[in-house]
Amino acid sequence: MRKIETASAVLIHRRAYRDSSLLLDFYTKEHGRVRLVGRGIRKSKTSIQMFQRLNISFSGKGELKTLTQWEIDDSPREIKGGTLILCIYINELISVLVHDNDPHPELFDIYIDFINVIASLNNNQQLWLLRLFESNMLSELGYGLDYRIDLNGNEIDENKNYEYRQHLGFDEKVDGKISGKLLGSLVSSDLESLPDEGMLKVCRNLNRERLNLLLGNKKIRSRELFFVS
Amino acid sequence: MIESLNKAFCILPGVGSKTANRFVYHLLERDRDGGMKLAKALIDAMENVKHCQSCRALSEKELCNICSNTVRDSSQLCIVETPTDIHAIEQSGAYKGKYFVLSGYLSPIDGIGASELGLNELEEKLKDSTINEIILATNATVEGEVTAHYISNMARQFNIQITRIAHGIPIGGELEYADINTIAHALSGRKKYD
Ligand SMILES: [Zn+2]
Numbered sequence: 549m550r551k552i553e554t555a556s557a558v559l560i561h562r563r564a565y566r567d568s569s570l571l572l573d574f575y576t577k578e579h580g581r582v583r584l585v586g587r588g589i590r591k592s593k594t595s596i597q598m599f600q601r602l603n604i605s606f607s608g609k610g611e612l613k614t615l616t617q618w619e620i621d622d623s624p625r626e627i628k629g630g631t632l633i634l635c636i637y638i639n640e641l642i643s644v645l646v647h648d649n650d651p652h653p654e655l656f657d658i659y660i661d662f663i664n665v666i667a668s669l670n671n672n673q674q675l676w677l678l679r680l681f682e683s684n685m686l687s688e689l690g691y692g693l694d695y696r697i698d699l700n701g702n703e704i705d706e707n708k709n710y711e712y713r714q715h716l717g718f719d720e721k722v723d724g725k726i727s728g729k730l731l732g733s734l735v736s737s738d739l740e741s742l743p744d745e746g747m748l749k750v751c752r753n754l755n756r757e758r759l760n761l762l763l764g765n766k767k768i769r770s771r772e773l774f775f776v777s
Numbered sequence: 778m779i780e781s782l783n784k785a786f787c788i789l790p791g792v793g794s795k796t797a798n799r800f801v802y803h804l805l806e807r808d809r810d811g812g813m814k815l816a817k818a819l820i821d822a823m824e825n826v827k828h829c830q831s832c833r834a835l836s837e838k839e840l841c842n843i844c845s846n847t848v849r850d851s852s853q854l855c856i857v858e859t860p861t862d863i864h865a866i867e868q869s870g871a872y873k874g875k876y877f878v879l880s881g882y883l884s885p886i887d888g889i890g891a892s893e894l895g896l897n898e899l900e901e902k903l904k905d906s907t908i909n910e911i912i913l914a915t916n917a918t919v920e921g922e923v924t925a926h927y928i929s930n931m932a933r934q935f936n937i938q939i940t941r942i943a944h945g946i947p948i949g950g951e952l953e954y955a956d957i958n959t960i961a962h963a964l965s966g967r968k969k970y971d
Contacts, residue, residue, distance in 0.1 A: 561884075561886050563884070563887060568791075595918060597958060599919065600958075620957065623957070624957050624958045624960075624961035624962075628926070629926050630926070632919065632923055633926065636885065636919075636923055640885055640886050643886050644886075769885035769886070769888060770885035772890075773927075774885075774927070
């Protein structure tokens, strides 16, 4: 018997498949990443789009399941230009780092928050939200760091500076690049506590180093293509 | 031989083994002449049709009919995803400028970047020519929008007007039957009525 499942989902990637079908990569709340064939879907007038919450049903066994039904479960949002590029970048992160059938319901909600808010922010706020997304994504995937306690067991002090030690955490250092204040903002994951531009860059480099470790020799191509900072 | 012919037909879009079988038997049993013509036409086309050096559309010559047509307006360049988009626009008769075919859209996850779409050639084209408007006619999809955004960033360094084709309610269409994304887009892209 073929199993039918329904799920809350977002589309993260699609490509043409055979004549009139699409190969669709969804990120679902309950099932993690799911790859489905949308048979004949290219011919339908309304095409299935990214950056909106969908309800999807699918059936089938094995590697390639079939999308049986879908509907939009969201209001339309207009994501354009540079903002669209940031959203493409997080889609690629999900596509590369989240595995099939490995659900992270919290990460799904973080993703939805991201696409809900991103278009209403200015440049630096957008970058900060992006850094928070990366940081929260790493935690959700089990690669979180303790932003509260340093490697000597002391509480992170927002007036002190720190260095990042790969895989381990943060070490207090007078001339460390990372401010305790930044780490505090990462704990609260608060969009309001926007770091200054210098600290945003420090945070970008920190996240990039951590993501690169996880990526190994895989690449995030939208970084190169669009200079996502 | 019969089997390999069947397999060969199966590469066509929409053709499965069953349909391929019908083709095979039709040609072998009823129309060998037609089959020979088909074979010859295929070889001719495969060997001689290339991409236009200027717009990347399919062409038998270095320059396709549109690019070599001096009557067409070379100050306008319409950028499309596929050659079939050219065909669609040409059928409308609403455009007299020239084209550039990307043969796809930017898709970082699939490793399709600027060079795969000939965007370096496009940049060269924008540098030294009479073009004063580019019309971004990529699809109204996220991928089409990302591609349009990339090209507009690239073109901004030249003194060129950048336009995007309008998206909205189809002519003759009723609002009631349009999907919410189309309606939202049509509203945000509304124009002054006069
Ligand atoms: Zn041409």
